Amino acid sequence: MSRRFTPKVVTANLLREGDVVYLTADDRWSPFHHEAELIEDEAHAQMRLLHANAQKLVVVGAYLADARPGPNGPEPTHFREVFRTRGPSNYPHGKQADLAN
Amino acid sequence: MYSYSDFDEAFVRARVAQFSQQVERRLDGSLTEDEFRPLRLMNGLYLQLHAYMLRVAIPYGSLSPRQMRQLAYIADTWDKGYGHFTTRQNIQFNWPKLPDVPAILSALADVQMHAIQTSGNCVRNVTADHFAGAAADEIADPRPYAELLRQWSTDHPEFQFLPRKFKIAITGSPNDRAVTKAHDIGLRMVRNAAGEPGFEVIVGGGLGRTPMIGVTVRDFLPEADLLPYVEAILSVYNALGRRDNKYKARIKITVHETGREAITEMIEARFAELRAQFGGADRKLLAEIREAFAPPAFRNAPTDAYDAFYKADPVFRAWADTNLTRHRNDQYAIVTISLKAHGQTPGDATSDQMRLIADLAERYGHSDLRISHEQNVILPHVHKSDLPALHAALVKAGLGTANVGLLSDIIACPGMDYCALATARSIPVAQELATHFEALKLEHEIGPLKIKISGCINACGHHHVGHIGILGLDRAGVENYQITLGGDGTEDAVIGEKTGPGFAYDEIVPAIERILRAYLDLRLEPSETFLQAFRRVGMEPFKAALYEAEGERNAA
Numbered sequence A: 001m002s003r004r005f006t007p008k009v010v011t012a013n014l015l016r017e018g019d020v021v022y023l024t025a026d027d028r029w030s031p032f033h034h035e036a037e038l039i040e041d042e043a044h045a046q047m048r049l050l051h052a053n054a055q056k057l058v059v060v061g062a063y064l065a066d067a068r069p070g071p072n073g074p075e076p077t078h079f080r081e082v083f084r085t086r087g088p089s090n091y092p093h094g095k096q097a098d099l100a101n
Numbered sequence B: 001m002y003s004y005s006d007f008d009e010a011f012v013r014a015r016v017a018q019f020s021q022q023v024e025r026r027l028d029g030s031l032t033e034d035e036f037r038p039l040r041l042m043n044g045l046y047l048q049l050h051a052y053m054l055r056v057a058i059p060y061g062s063l064s065p066r067q068m069r070q071l072a073y074i075a076d077t078w079d080k081g082y083g084h085f086t087t088r089q090n091i092q093f094n095w096p097k098l099p100d101v102p103a104i105l106s107a108l109a110d111v112q113m114h115a116i117q118t119s120g121n122c123v124r125n126v127t128a129d130h131f132a133g134a135a136a137d138e139i140a141d142p143r144p145y146a147e148l149l150r151q152w153s154t155d156h157p158e159f160q161f162l163p164r165k166f167k168i169a170i171t172g173s174p175n176d177r178a179v180t181k182a183h184d185i186g187l188r189m190v191r192n193a194a195g196e197p198g199f200e201v202i203v204g205g206g207l208g209r210t211p212m213i214g215v216t217v218r219d220f221l222p223e224a225d226l227l228p229y230v231e232a233i234l235s236v237y238n239a240l241g242r243r244d245n246k247y248k249a250r251i252k253i254t255v256h257e258t259g260r261e262a263i264t265e266m267i268e269a270r271f272a273e274l275r276a277q278f279g280g281a282d283r284k285l286l287a288e289i290r291e292a293f294a295p296p297a298f299r300n301a302p303t304d305a306y307d308a309f310y311k312a313d314p315v316f317r318a319w320a321d322t323n324l325t326r327h328r329n330d331q332y333a334i335v336t337i338s339l340k341a342h343g344q345t346p347g348d349a350t351s352d353q354m355r356l357i358a359d360l361a362e363r364y365g366h367s368d369l370r371i372s373h374e375q376n377v378i379l380p381h382v383h384k385s386d387l388p389a390l391h392a393a394l395v396k397a398g399l400g401t402a403n404v405g406l407l408s409d410i411i412a413c414p415g416m417d418y419c420a421l422a423t424a425r426s427i428p429v430a431q432e433l434a435t436h437f438e439a440l441k442l443e444h445e446i447g448p449l450k451i452k453i454s455g456c457i458n459a460c461g462h463h464h465v466g467h468i469g470i471l472g473l474d475r476a477g478v479e480n481y482q483i484t485l486g487g488d489g490t491e492d493a494v495i496g497e498k499t500g501p502g503f504a505y506d507e508i509v510p511a512i513e514r515i516l517r518a519y520l521d522l523r524l525e526p527s528e529t530f531l532q533a534f535r536r537v538g539m540e541p542f543k544a545a546l547y548e549a550e551g552e553r554n555a556a
């Protein structure tokens, strides 16, 4: 039996602004982790990463990050990715402020 | 203060123009990210966790009020109204947008500043004693030498692609406030038997994943030979340095693998060749540079008002006791403005604070400002009679914290709140340590203490040389903090020793409290500092306090 694949999302930073974004199933870049496409299959993950990396004028540094299903959509599993959904903990800057409500 | 020559000005403007075009070409797709990354890094532009980050050099930590105001203007116009001063005497802006960076660099060039060589495998911003030109214990002002090194290293064709980054620190005092022993080259001014000034040359210090204290390759280098000697070191390193392995590429590894004697011989041989070639041009340049660092016109006025105020006002007295340092002119003091208000981010200043500091430097400080590697701002020359008014103005702006050299005067790197390389957060740990001990009202009783925190093994927060060092790691997906004790960044530099297993995020502040309560119990007298006590008793009592108490609690 093959090892279970940990589900992934594709994430990157916007080229111009630097903001953290996530690739959605309908090929948008969303600022919200829960809107990301949760990828459960390794081959598909590689395809989606290639698709992301091809968008050289939109994003930089695309990579696959571990995630898990949640009630509102995919959730990050590692604390680094949790921080990336919010922004820094010392100021109300970044997403936690920009996207409040 | 040194002012750009026409050459400096033209060079910086040309670089801004080049980078502006490179950004344009990246944005229109003619450059890929792989092509663009090295170009942006050469101009101090990083991509961090949540945004880009621009690192701007503050050469040897010296800043004019006009430059400080421009940093405030940049923070307001293109960032979020603040800047972060770092242990390498740089300022980092955490939120610039890529299309705005050319305009920021142009605004920096307007005040003779830039972000060149703040990244990449080149000679980085030369750091210096932040009390340069003011300290009572100083042999000579190190800034002219630092400026000479800056001019020589900027765009030096031979040293743009070194095996790895290269950091030089210089101090003009025998008491080392510039952590020279943890730099690739450390220059510490000393006198020889004849009383002439020169440098002890220390090579191969560095922190990061393989921390090392530098070794002395020359006990006494006549100051006239500085540039050819430094070039000889760089030249030997450039040839020998390990380009095959990033983790072995720093000069500390070269020194370690080659051996002190062999490398010293090679440096001396190369020096003998180079010295003749320099032919005195560097001496002429140094003489010119020196004029730019002439001391200010010190005022001669009574200081009794200061003495009276010191006696009368306990808040002022507490601040004077911690934040003032002896000036070489008895009527003057060196003022350290703490950027470590309890609960705030170490090293951050808002644009309003920057403007106020610039105003105060003009009014009370002969228009001179410094950034210290300990992430504070210095007014190096303040007449004592002005101190009460200065203090009052600082207090109003939240800049009057009386904690320099105490527990809450913490160095912390950006950690996982900003840095893409981080394995854990460091800023909130610093904030909580400061507020916790403030609530306990213990920090004055504990006395002199240097806590330094890094968010990964790169050690940007200097944790190895903290009396208490804290290193944030990722242990199986959870933040975990390793403690080191007994580190020291002065002329007696020592790398701290690990205590043992690390502590979770919510256990780290209580763990530090156990260490410090143990210290309060075992010190011989209040004047025995934490570091002295550690050197006397060693690790065991602190280990016991850290881990036995934990065992009991778990058993309970």
Ligand code: HEM
Residues within 6 Å of the ligand: B046, B053, B085, B086, B087, B088, B092, B164, B167, B182, B205, B206, B207, B208, B209, B250, B412, B413, B414, B418, B419, B420, B421, B458, B459, B460, B461, B462
């Ligand atoms: C936020 C982006 C930063 C990145 C990507 C970064 C990267 C690094 C890396 C990779 C090293 C290890 C070098 C080596 O061992 O070869 C290092 C060391 C260091 N950095 Fe940073 N750093 C950052 C921020 C800072 C800040 C904010 C400071 C000042 C507070 C700083 C000061 C230093 C110092 C003092 C060292 C250790 C001394 C040495 O080079 O051995 N860095 N940094």
Ligand code: SF4
Residues within 6 Å of the ligand: B413, B414, B415, B416, B419, B420, B421, B422, B423, B454, B455, B456, B457, B458, B459, B460, B461
């Ligand atoms: S020590 Fe690590 S986490 Fe901290 S700034 Fe340096 S690279 Fe980033």
